[in-house]
Each structure stands twice: as C-alpha cells, then as structure tokens.
Amino acid sequence: MTTPEHPSPTPQPPVPETKDRVYRSPAGIAGGVLLLAVVLWLGLDAVVAGEGRTPWLALAAMLLVVPLVVAYTLRPAVFANEDRLRVRNPLRVVVLPWGRVASLRSGYSNEVVADSGTKYQLWAVPVSLRARKKAARREARRTAGDGRPAAGRGGFGLAGQRTAAAGVADGPVRAETDKVMDELRSLLEAREQRGTAEGDVTVRWAYEILAPAAAGAVLLAVLLGIG
Template identity: 55%
Template sequence: MTTPEAPQYADRCYRSSAGIGSGVLLLALTAWLGGDALVRGTGRTPWLALAGMLLVVPVVIAFTLRPAVWAGEDRLLVRNPFRTITLPWASVDTVRAGYSSEVLAGGRKYQLWAIPVSLRQRKRAARRVTRDVAQGTPGAAAAPEPVRAAADQAIADLRDLAERCAGRESAQGAPVVRWAYELLAPAGAGAVLLAVLLAFA
C-alpha cells in the first residue's frame, strides 16, 4: 500500500498594492513628459529626455513594481529593488517586523520591501482591540488570533511557515543572492549619458 503524497500548495505572494499603484502613476507621468520631450524637443533636449528616462524608469520599477515576497514549502524568495534572495527555510533564523519587515538568515539581515510596516495600521488595530474589550465584545480579550496590522499578520504567517517547514529535506541549503542587472545596467547607462550631456552643456 503506497503512502499518499502530501498536497502541494501554490506559493503565497506578498506585494504592496500602494507601491504598485504609485509605480504605475510615476511610469505614466515619465512616459508623458519624456515622450513629449523626445518628440517635440529641440537641440539636446531629446537626448537629455532619453538619458533621464533610461535612469528614472528602472529606478521607479525597482522601488515600486519589483518588490515581492514568495513563500512556499521549501523556501522564501525575496525580490527587493536590486537583489533577489532565495532563502531555504532551514537557513532562516527568524522573520520579524519592527519599523521595517526583515528576515535574518545565514548571519545576515535582509529587508522585505514588499511588506512595508504601517505604524498607523498598528495603532488602528490596537484601538480596535481596546474598543472591543471595553465594549464587552464576546471573546475579544481571549481571541486566539488577535487583530493585527497587515504587515504584522504577514510576518506572523511567514514565521509560522518557517517553523513548520525548516525540517523538510527539500528546504535545506544556504541563502543565494542575485543582483538585478537587468535594472542596474540601463539605470547606469542613463546616469552616465546624463552626466556626459550635462558636462558638455
């Protein structure tokens, strides 16, 4: 009799909707202003616009659209502005949220850009718990899952996943860091071109 395999679940994905929204708006504004300068500009203006867009677009993408965190049964994949960090669960020491969300692994600390901490949400969650207790809401004081801010809840979920999955055979290994050269290269080229154009103004 064969033992049934454990069910496989899709990775959990954490992203900042506010970051994505602001990124789309900034890219639209950059395309509008830069495109207008490229089409209607005279003299060195189109070149300055091109250099500026080469620099600005990758930076905007890096800090708004790119950040994401994927958590599976074997590893935590952290995509920050200019780096992608793969962390097998066995290498993760802890996941925590103070003024920022971060994971400690292999003696190093990595920020989780995709899970921003909101002190306002924390205060709102604390006020809600206090209000429910004061109003005598049934089970408010002894709720098994206290009301948390979104970032704190995500960190709690990741910490629980790390504790449960660290012993898996497929979750062993060391952290792996890869730089996002696909963003660094055009941003660097734009910065160099802009510096040259401004130097010979």
C-alpha cells in the same frame, strides 16, 4: 534483437507541494504606476516637442529613472512556499531555504535573518506605524466592548456572548503587514525541519535594473558634460 538504450532522465529538483504565496505592497504598486505615468508623459512630451539636445536629455533621463521607479515600487515581492522564501528586493533577489532562516523580525522594518546572522529587509512588506496604531485602537475598542456587560443586565447577555465568541474566533486586530509576518512565521515553524528545506542562501543582483539605469546615468552625464 537488441533494444536501444534510453538515457536515464535527468533528476529534477523536488517540486513544492503548493504554489508560491505572493506578498506585495498595493500602495507601492499604485504609487509606482502613478510615477511611471508622470515620468513617461513628461519624457515623451520632451522627446516629441523638445528642440536641440532636449529630446536626448529626456531619453537619457527616462532610461535612468524608469528602471529605478520600477525597482522600488513595482518589483518588490516576497514568494513563500513549502521549501523556501524568495525575497525580491529593488536591486537583489535573495533565496533562503526555510532551514537557513533563523527568524523573521518586525520593528521599524520587516526583516528575515539568516542563520549566518545576515539580515535582509522585506521591501514588499513595509511597516506602517500608522496602521499599527489604528489596529491597536480597534483592538482596544473590541476588547473593551467584549468585556462590557449588556445594558440593563447583570452579565454579558446573549448578544454579549455572541460578540465575545466572535472576537475570540477572529483573533486580535492586526495591521495587514503584521498579518503577513505572522503567516510567514507560521510557515517557518512548520517547514524549517523538512529535509527539502535545506540548501544554500543565494543572492543575485538585479542586473536587468542596474544595467539600463547605469547606461542612462552615463548618457545623461555625457550629455550634460558636453553641454
């Protein structure tokens, strides 16, 4: 009696050991929700109450504006796991295995640099100079407080020792986006030598954003042109 042959299962790509860590901008999300509410309120009001070409102009404008608002506020995110970094920017999605990441830079913007030298901005992790200055002031106050003798004593005193120990345990005060970059650098240092951290850098355009925005722009131009 012969047994039926079963096709061998298709090999699956390695599953990351942990789920993605997701980094997004709370301020960007809040601003995006507010902008969308205003755009939809004005647009739908024009569609319902408008006369003549106004409803069509409002629809074309919403078709153009809504995808762009979503792209630049709600869409940006950074996903990081054991094997790769995925950067979802407004108009592109970039996937970089850790083995292809040369560095993560912070200046006036946060960037990931591929080993080819190509730079990709991290839209979801914006730099806030105000937050950095605020964190620097807090760190200066914390450091000064840890180094002062306790009042009426010749040394730190028990309370001063507890404060200093807490300061060392907590580490320096950092802006939130700088903390995110520190986490990503830690992942890079720990995982860039893994065998599964190799592969090609891929870049995909966000056609789900570009297509409706382009259609809205064309429709709006046609309506204004035949005015």
